[in-house]
Amino acid sequence: MDFELTEAQKMLRDGAREFARGEFSAEYARKCDEEHIFPRELVRKAGEHGFIGAIFPEEYGGQALGWFDFSLVCEEFCKADSTLSAPILSSGFGTEQIYLFGTEEQKRKYMPKITTGEWISCGAYTEPEAGSDAAAIRTTAERQGDEFVINGTKTFVTNAGVADFGAISCVTDKNAPRYRNMSIILVDDLQNRKDVQIADLGRKMGINASLTGEMAFIDCRVPVSNLVGKENNGFMQAMTFFDVTRIMVAAMSVGIALGAYERTLVYIRKRKQFGQAIGAFQATQFKIAEMATKIEAARNLVYKAAWFIDKGQPDVILSSMAKWFAARIAVEVCDEAIQLHGGYGYMCDFDVERFYRDAKIQEIYEGTKEIEKYTMGRAIIGKL
16 A cells, blocks of 8 residues: 555645635635625636546546546645535536446537536436435436437436536336336536526525526427437446545545634634633644544545545445545534634634535535445345
8 A cells, every 4th residue: 555645646636726725715705605606717717727527538628537636636625615616526517427428429529518617517316206215206208209308307406507418317218117217318508498497496504606406397308319328227327426426525525624624723723712822722632633533534535435446446335435434524523623713613704614514515415424324334234
């Protein structure tokens, strides 16, 4: 085992850090959080610097980075600011379906537009009655000649109100059993279609610069060529997709924890009580020691899971462990950061308050913490 980053990885990490420090403003982040603003120009800038779709091959506009490499970018972005990093890192959400299963024509059409930040994408999987039970979807795509006709409603869709296109999970064979009746279909020009109604769900507890919405498909017609991968293989494609993309969420969680931790270090060195800096008290030192240890443990778990994916040996147990544990640590560290800031930590003028709100979603989207533990337990114990 070699725990030293390569020179190329150090340059990538430092480049991401420099970009985030130069472009992420706490004042702008607070504005986006309070006013529910999607930072489109910031997404374009990140694309111009090669930070979007960086895992894609170079012929499609990417940098051909591995998931371990991209984890470094996610970590640095979220450490710098949890609010502004979310819309950037999720701006290509759903396009990974094309990268993993799409045709050559689909890859050349969509992926370069995503990597430059010119286009935004979304992945629409969740429905009002189908969340963790992803196979319970009711949205249908009926084949009529050389078209699919889509009907149904998707909710909690990241980027719904800004996405140029989306990867939509649909039932394409009503007579097939669960897990073998679903397909992934692309829908273009989402913001200008009359057969797709989009409603923003408004401000959330956190990540308010990342827009979340509901999409209703009403006799929405798309060409059969918009099918991604194999027909009726959509469930397995979606699970494969989440097995790798949850690493991104795990790395973001590490970054969020680091951001709260580092801001807390600055505060406890300056804040004085009882005639000395609060960092001098043993109780404070114990808290800082625990926070640092938890972050290091989460980071190593994320790196290991990403490393196995890059080696072509994705491990669903490791990926689930990384996502669950890192997200839990993000919430715990941010909670302790608030506590060490005292009353100031509860005020909106301090970043740790916003980090704390942004951290919680990490335990929910792309697989709740309960689903992650269920996945791990089932894989470890085996089928009974």
